[in-house]
Amino acid sequence: MAAKQPTPMTIAEEFAAKVRRDGQRERVMRYAPMIVLLALVLIFTAARGAAFASFTNMVAILNQLAIPLLVALGLTFVIMIGGIDLSINGTVGMAAALVGVLVMNNRFPLNLGFLGVLLAVLGSVLVGLAVGLIHVYLKIPSFMVSFAFMYVCKGLGLLSYAGQPPKIIDPLLVALPKTYWLGIPFITWVAVAVLLVCIFIQEYTAFGRYIYAVGTDETILRAVGVSVNRVKVMVFTLAGLCFGIAGVLYGIRLGQGDVTAGNDLMFPAQAAVVVGGTSLSGGKGGVTNTIVGVLIMTVLANGLLLVGVNSYIKTGIEGLIILTAVALTVAHGAKVVSK
Amino acid sequence: MSQPTKPGAEKGPRLRDNLVKYFSFSAIVILVVGFTLARPNFLGVANLKTLLSDSAPLLIMATGMTLVLLLGSIDLSMGSVCSVANVLTVMIINELGPQLGPPALGAVVALLAAAAFGAVAGLLLGFVHVKLKVPSFIASLGFMSLWQSVAYLITAAPVSVAKVMWGGINWFKVTFGVVGLSLVLALAWVAVAYLFQSRTSFGKALYAIGGNERAARIAGTRVDQAKIVAFVLSGVCAAIGGYFLAAKLRSSAPTVGDPFTLLIVASVALGGTSLSGGRGGVLGTVVGAFTVSVIQNGMNFIKVDAYWQSIVFGFFVLAAVAISVDRSTRGLVVK
Numbered sequence: 001m002a003a004k005q006p007t008p009m010t011i012a013e014e015f016a017a018k019v020r021r022d023g024q025r026e027r028v029m030r031y032a033p034m035i036v037l038l039a040l041v042l043i044f045t046a047a048r049g050a051a052f053a054s055f056t057n058m059v060a061i062l063n064q065l066a067i068p069l070l071v072a073l074g075l076t077f078v079i080m081i082g083g084i085d086l087s088i089n090g091t092v093g094m095a096a097a098l099v100g101v102l103v104m105n106n107r108f109p110l111n112l113g114f115l116g117v118l119l120a121v122l123g124s125v126l127v128g129l130a131v132g133l134i135h136v137y138l139k140i141p142s143f144m145v146s147f148a149f150m151y152v153c154k155g156l157g158l159l160s161y162a163g164q165p166p167k168i169i170d171p172l173l174v175a176l177p178k179t180y181w182l183g184i185p186f187i188t189w190v191a192v193a194v195l196l197v198c199i200f201i202q203e204y205t206a207f208g209r210y211i212y213a214v215g216t217d218e219t220i221l222r223a224v225g226v227s228v229n230r231v232k233v234m235v236f237t238l239a240g241l242c243f244g245i246a247g248v249l250y251g252i253r254l255g256q257g258d259v260t261a262g263n264d265l266m267f268p269a270q271a272a273v274v275v276g277g278t279s280l281s282g283g284k285g286g287v288t289n290t291i292v293g294v295l296i297m298t299v300l301a302n303g304l305l306l307v308g309v310n311s312y313i314k315t316g317i318e319g320l321i322i323l324t325a326v327a328l329t330v331a332h333g334a335k336v337v338s339k
Numbered sequence: 340m341s342q343p344t345k346p347g348a349e350k351g352p353r354l355r356d357n358l359v360k361y362f363s364f365s366a367i368v369i370l371v372v373g374f375t376l377a378r379p380n381f382l383g384v385a386n387l388k389t390l391l392s393d394s395a396p397l398l399i400m401a402t403g404m405t406l407v408l409l410l411g412s413i414d415l416s417m418g419s420v421c422s423v424a425n426v427l428t429v430m431i432i433n434e435l436g437p438q439l440g441p442p443a444l445g446a447v448v449a450l451l452a453a454a455a456f457g458a459v460a461g462l463l464l465g466f467v468h469v470k471l472k473v474p475s476f477i478a479s480l481g482f483m484s485l486w487q488s489v490a491y492l493i494t495a496a497p498v499s500v501a502k503v504m505w506g507g508i509n510w511f512k513v514t515f516g517v518v519g520l521s522l523v524l525a526l527a528w529v530a531v532a533y534l535f536q537s538r539t540s541f542g543k544a545l546y547a548i549g550g551n552e553r554a555a556r557i558a559g560t561r562v563d564q565a566k567i568v569a570f571v572l573s574g575v576c577a578a579i580g581g582y583f584l585a586a587k588l589r590s591s592a593p594t595v596g597d598p599f600t601l602l603i604v605a606s607v608a609l610g611g612t613s614l615s616g617g618r619g620g621v622l623g624t625v626v627g628a629f630t631v632s633v634i635q636n637g638m639n640f641i642k643v644d645a646y647w648q649s650i651v652f653g654f655f656v657l658a659a660v661a662i663s664v665d666r667s668t669r670g671l672v673v674k
Contacts, residue, residue, distance in 0.1 A: 267484040319482060
């Protein structure tokens with residue numbers, strides 16, 4: 001009977017079936033990160049029992065979560081517009097170095113206090129702005145611009161303290177990492193605050209809508225009369241802000257301004273964003289996805305450490321996760337041209 | 340009925356091509372003159388020797404990257420492939436070398452092992468990029484972190500080549516006048532790559548794919564195969580670069596290749612190979628690699644802080660890419 005259907009019906013049916021299939025696939029993709037997270041928690045609880053599932057370790061995870069979350073939040077918006085930011089190692093490291101130099105420390109006479117903290121963040125914001133402007137106006141792919149800026153920022157960071165990292169001795173900043181509120185570390189609260197701001201930007205502002213639109217198809221947005229270039233520059237600047245806050249907090253937590261602070265943040269952040277389900281081609285995913293992604297990466301890192309896996313293997317696993325997650329979410333088919 | 344050529348349309352690209360072509364040449368001349376004025380013995384025999392032999396590893400690696408960049412792809416994992424090859428080389432020379440007898444034999448085995456590793460690394464990257472359609476920069480980024488951890492797993496701390504085995508790697512210090520054997524070998528390698536690029540169908544395919552992949556595919560070019568071969572060659576080049584570094588430093592370090600990724604991109608971009616693919620070539624890269632080497636050597640020579648170097652090279656890459664990038668299409672979407 002189905003074979004005798006008039007053609008328009010068949011097309012409509014085919015279309016409906018396709019929509020259903022896509023919907024199904026989308027649902028699976030939406031819940032996949034949650035399932036992975038749950039599986040990880042179960043595996044590590046089974047492997048290490050109380051050591052993993054204890055209250056102390058939960059607080060530790062929240063503590064470890066803060067800085068990767070900040071970095072991943074900034075990166076999320078960049079990936080949502082279809083770009084990428086590889087400058088993380090440098091921008092985060094530079095902010096960490098600058099905060100050490102600018103506040104009360106054992107090597108330099110500067111003692112700018114809170115202003116120093118702000119200036120250190122501002123440094124990263126400016127780098128984000130520069131990345132955005134160069135990317136947009138010189139039409140250089142974002143990965144290349146940010147990759148070059150990773151080296152520039154690392155150099156600037158090292159230059160700022162001329163080789164030997166300064167120790168932070170400002171009493172307020174020394175006490176900060178040990179400050180808790182409701183049992184949760186202060187640094188995590190900062191990350192939560194930034195997270196709420198990011199959710200607000202994404203969900204309740206026109207800018208947030210534009211981010212999705214740029215990632216989906218920027219030519220439409222351009223035709224409608226929105227300045228795509230401005231949206232892009234703002235996204236990279238916002239990313240710079242997140243990286244700056246992350247770097248400053250990292251420096252404060254380390255107790256010294258050290259440019260190497262950023263070194264092991266880039267791969268987990270990239271992995272967190274793509275594992276969370278934000279597509280590299282842009283337009284899909286968002287901040288809430290990234291929360292799950294960061295939880296996955298943090299629980300994984302924490303669990304692997306508890307199980308006693310060599311820490312060098314961690315980087316390799318992150319690489320594999322990036323490859324797998326991207327390979328699963330990227331567009332396939334004969335017509336796709338990937339460069 | 341031929342279309343009359345508009346003078347304006349001709350001028351743009353030609354001006355840019357010339358700018359790209361002479362940018363590196365003039366940069367070298369200006370830099371050499373500048374450094375010589377700052378320190379007269381910059382062009383002395385001793386420093387010239389260092390400069391020329393130090394440029395060999397970079398030259399080899401940049402040659403490999405050129406092939407990949409011609410496709411419009413990129414391989415960010417070259418630095419860490421180089422690191423793995425480096426630690427692998429020294430491990431084999433130290434562990435296996437003494438049992439094999441003459442030091443030279445150990446060195447050859449190490450070279451083969453390093454090259455084989457590079458080929459496998461390139462094959463994996465090529466496969467993931469071509470068959471799974473993962474963009475090359477993100478695929479190579481994933482492999483970059485993977486190989487970094489492999490390098491650390493092989494040797495976490497720098498290891499020196501045992502003194503008894505120095506015979507196998509002393510060739511790096513052999514010089515004819517100011518030109519070192521290492522540079523001769525590197526240039527020979529470039530010559531082979533040049534023949535490959537200009538005389539074989541593989542080379543033509545690279546340009547065709549970089550220019551317009553869809554058209555190349557329709558025209559019957561074996562796109563996937565050519566791409567994978569290019570990545571295998573870039574892996575081998577990275578590995579041989581790591582081998583040269585082991586011979587040069589007489590030691591290994593799991594992070595030795597890290598700074599090279601940027602230098603390689605800088606060399607290729609300064610050599611006029613466009614990041615968007617299809618334009619440029621291996622010979623330009625030679626000039627680019629020498630420019631990078633002159634800057635690096637010169638900055639060391641006039642005792643500029645090492646911290647400045649990554650800043651300078653970061654901006655050099657941006658400038659070089661900005662000059663050579665393709666902006667001819669209006670409303671081009673750059674991600």
